Amino acid sequence: MSKVNESSKEINLVKSSTLIYVAILSVLIGILIPFWFLLGRSGLKFWTDLGLFSEITSVSIAEYFLLFLAWILSRVKPIRSRLNLHTLTYLYIVGICSAFYAVIMNEPVIMAVFSRTSMAEALSQEYVPWFMAPPKSIVAGLSYGGASFQLGTWAPILIFWWILYTIPGLLLISIVVLFRRLWMEVERVPFPYTGIVYESLKRIPESASRGRRLSMFMIGLIVGLAFQGVVFITQIFPWFPDIFAIRGNCCGYVWYVRAGTPLAPIIGLATANLQPVMVAIAFFVPLKILFNSWFWYLVYIVLMQVAFYMGYYTGADGANGCGRGWCAGFSGLIESPYKFMAVSQAGGMIGLVVMSLWLSRSYITGTLRAAFGKKDENIERIESGEPMSYRMTWILLILSFIGTIAIFMTMGLGFVAAFLMPITLMIYYFANARLYGMSGFYMRGMEHGTSLYRAFLWPSAPATPTREFVMTSLFDRTNMDVSSGKLFGSIFGSFASFKMASMTGTSTRDTFKVILVVTIIVPIVTLISLFLILGGSIGLNNAGAQSLISVAGLSNWGVSPQWNTMPASSPWVQYVIAGILIVCLLSWLNARFLWFPFEPIGFLNGTSYNSLISGMWTSFLVAWVLKTITLRVGGSKAYEDIGIPIAGGLVAGCIAIFVLGGFIGIIRFFVPF
Numbered sequence: 001m002s003k004v005n006e007s008s009k010e011i012n013l014v015k016s017s018t019l020i021y022v023a024i025l026s027v028l029i030g031i032l033i034p035f036w037f038l039l040g041r042s043g044l045k046f047w048t049d050l051g052l053f054s055e056i057t058s059v060s061i062a063e064y065f066l067l068f069l070a071w072i073l074s075r076v077k078p079i080r081s082r083l084n085l086h087t088l089t090y091l092y093i094v095g096i097c098s099a100f101y102a103v104i105m106n107e108p109v110i111m112a113v114f115s116r117t118s119m120a121e122a123l124s125q126e127y128v129p130w131f132m133a134p135p136k137s138i139v140a141g142l143s144y145g146g147a148s149f150q151l152g153t154w155a156p157i158l159i160f161w162w163i164l165y166t167i168p169g170l171l172l173i174s175i176v177v178l179f180r181r182l183w184m185e186v187e188r189v190p191f192p193y194t195g196i197v198y199e200s201l202k203r204i205p206e207s208a209s210r211g212r213r214l215s216m217f218m219i220g221l222i223v224g225l226a227f228q229g230v231v232f233i234t235q236i237f238p239w240f241p242d243i244f245a246i247r248g249n250c251c252g253y254v255w256y257v258r259a260g261t262p263l264a265p266i267i268g269l270a271t272a273n274l275q276p277v278m279v280a281i282a283f284f285v286p287l288k289i290l291f292n293s294w295f296w297y298l299v300y301i302v303l304m305q306v307a308f309y310m311g312y313y314t315g316a317d318g319a320n321g322c323g324r325g326w327c328a329g330f331s332g333l334i335e336s337p338y339k340f341m342a343v344s345q346a347g348g349m350i351g352l353v354v355m356s357l358w359l360s361r362s363y364i365t366g367t368l369r370a371a372f373g374k375k376d377e378n379i380e381r382i383e384s385g386e387p388m389s390y391r392m393t394w395i396l397l398i399l400s401f402i403g404t405i406a407i408f409m410t411m412g413l414g415f416v417a418a419f420l421m422p423i424t425l426m427i428y429y430f431a432n433a434r435l436y437g438m439s440g441f442y443m444r445g446m447e448h449g450t451s452l453y454r455a456f457l458w459p460s461a462p463a464t465p466t467r468e469f470v471m472t473s474l475f476d477r478t479n480m481d482v483s484s485g486k487l488f489g490s491i492f493g494s495f496a497s498f499k500m501a502s503m504t505g506t507s508t509r510d511t512f513k514v515i516l517v518v519t520i521i522v523p524i525v526t527l528i529s530l531f532l533i534l535g536g537s538i539g540l541n542n543a544g545a546q547s548l549i550s551v552a553g554l555s556n557w558g559v560s561p562q563w564n565t566m567p568a569s570s571p572w573v574q575y576v577i578a579g580i581l582i583v584c585l586l587s588w589l590n591a592r593f594l595w596f597p598f599e600p601i602g603f604l605n606g607t608s609y610n611s612l613i614s615g616m617w618t619s620f621l622v623a624w625v626l627k628t629i630t631l632r633v634g635g636s637k638a639y640e641d642i643g644i645p646i647a648g649g650l651v652a653g654c655i656a657i658f659v660l661g662g663f664i665g666i667i668r669f670f671v672p673f
Helices: 002-039 062-073 085-102 108-113 121-127 136-144 151-186 192-201 203-210 215-236 276-282 287-309 340-359 361-372 377-383 390-409 415-439 447-456 467-478 488-504 508-537 546-552 573-592 600-606 616-670
Strands: 254-256 271-273
Touching: 002 062, 002 085, 002 508, 002 616, 062 085, 062 192, 062 203, 062 616, 085 192, 085 203, 085 488, 085 508, 108 467, 121 467, 136 508, 151 361, 151 390, 151 415, 151 488, 151 508, 192 203, 192 276, 192 488, 192 616, 215 276, 215 616, 271 616, 276 616, 287 415, 287 600, 287 616, 340 361, 340 415, 340 447, 340 573, 340 600, 361 377, 361 390, 390 415, 415 447, 415 467, 415 488, 415 600, 447 467, 447 573, 488 508, 573 600, 600 616
Parallel strands: none
Antiparallel strands: 254 271
């Protein structure tokens, strides 16, 4: 008996020490994030930071950064024995859950703090409470460095923003815990990006211990290194030939149509994605979703051409690529007769949530019975594999929901506006997590976050904006966009972490503990590093944050006319209802009839910013062709033994260059060349 107790103590001690290491690592990466993001961008593109290298996919750098370090350290014998699949899973969790806090673009804290200098001081004081931003004199010092650290001023501000990130984060994590077993063990949601990372993660202990030849993976790795290496050199050296034509009609990796070219008369055609990483991720997506993702964009192109000949979208053939999605008068996303922004990104996402909950209603009621009813052996057996009991999960969900309402009410929102905020977050984050889990990508664009508020509170922006309206407008827009909404890290990172844990056989409870540690530590450390360390030393303007600070003006906060055209100009409610009905119908038919060729995820990908602005239809189409050929020629064996390793290696190779680019960017900041 004593031996059992001793072994239990040893296990608990190991787990406790692991959490200490996780906490230390979270602090270090939280400090590094702002420096890497801003200094690493010196003369380079935005994909060199530790966060997302693209606004359309959650491919992030932080987890690969940690895994690359682990691969290097695996060559050291004393460390090698500790690098098993479980410890590598913990590194992955720290990375994936931290990565979203590395996305500093247009986030609410930047906009709130620098409102003190970007708008009239009296106006800023009226809209932004004292506990959300320091006085103008301190903010001015942040821009150019040398700002004095005033604990009494900064402490309540940092604590407020930390709570603002943490409490809604716990709300979303509780949703992840609630649906973990359904998504991971029952539905087997693929989470393509996690599968991509797993191809690298699982090889670290293998290559360290046996030096095993990784032929297919290495082929993909070499291709990724070669492609991204050429792209990187093209960025660094102007004299290097533009082999992949990224200096031409490209925004990042997205090629766009230019007016006056042969393709310009195709009104619905705007962009194409040239990044092979996107194809590699899409290769993990089910064929049916791949087909629908490019097919529905083809439908969009046909519908746009018909509307153009009927007299709509006049002049669209003279617009460049992005203008066909964003500019008034040219876009089928925001203009009549289609308004697909309201149909897909607003209504379609709501419909996806409605049908997901309806189709899983027996599972949800089962968790409620387990939480508040009488337990039996079957429930106890199921709960033994969960991160925590269903009762604690539901209690955490309820308390964090109430806490989210409270934190937004302290900012000046009335009860109804504050109540709608967690509802909005839950609907659109859950829907985006479903898109992310099934297709590897999520809905780009933040305009759909205003839908519930325009429907129930402000159909149009008030002539004189109040603090309640301004704060609501700031958060329901920016928090809906992955490029600025930190809370995505809570739900995306948690789902991805549990998926990796299921693949590596890591305990769900240990996984949950690591998620909590990262969620609690990284936000506050990132804020301290951004404002107090980087802002107080180098200065955010000097560090390259001018473009971030410039968006802090009131005109960029979604106030009229932006508010009145998001998700579409009036009338728009009927388009949202149509989107709900379309996605619900597609979901029901797809679940009811296996032979039915259409499904909702592809519909949302094909009729939204994902395809029109980010050009993801090309990645889906190429991946669909490659996967179809692979399965028909070589079957599942060729897919698993050849296709998947090559795709995993290609992504690892590309991201290795991203990491190198970050290092060189930081060097370039201090030693320009």
